[in-house]
Amino acid sequence: MGSQGEGLLVMQSQQGEVTIEKVFPGSIHHIPGFTAHRLVNTGEKKLSAIAIWPSVAGHNYDFLEEVGFRVRVVQDDTGYKIIRA
Numbered sequence: 856m857g858s859q860g861e862g863l864l865v866m867q868s869q870q871g872e873v874t875i876e877k878v879f880p881g882s883i884h885h886i887p888g889f890t891a892h893r894l895v896n897t898g899e900k901k902l903s904a905i906a907i908w909p910s911v912a913g914h915n916y917d918f919l920e921e922v923g924f925r926v927r928v929v930q931d932d933t934g935y936k937i938i939r940a
Contacts, residue, residue, distance in 0.1 A: 856905045857882040861898030863928055863935075867891045869918060873925050875937065878904060891919055895928040897935045 857878040864876045868890050876884055878894065886892050886908075896902035927938045 856884070858903045858905050860896060860900040860902035862902040863895045863897055865893045865895060865924065865926060865928065867919075867924055867926075871922070871925055873939075875926070878902065891916055891924070893924065895935075897928070 857880050859880055860878075862878045864878050864884050864886075866874045866876075866886060868887075876882075878884065894902060894904060923940065925940050927940065928935055929938060
């Protein structure tokens with residue numbers, strides 16, 4: 856759940872499927888098992904989120920060392936842009 860600031864939740868399944876959701880105060884998100892994820896601050900303020908997960912999240916991040924995330928979020932003149940790798 857977003858608690859302050861604005862950003863993006865970038866998620867990638869082990870099959871390489873990418874989902875991006877906007878994060879803002881009060882937004883609620885579900886990250887499925889076996890899904891890598893990153894929070895990216897796209898606003899001017901500090902980005903904070905509250906998270907709850909089971910002790911066995913069911914994801915192995917080692918595969919990302921080989922393939923990496925398929926998208927990058929970079930700052931540009933309009934705020935940010937998403938680049939697909």
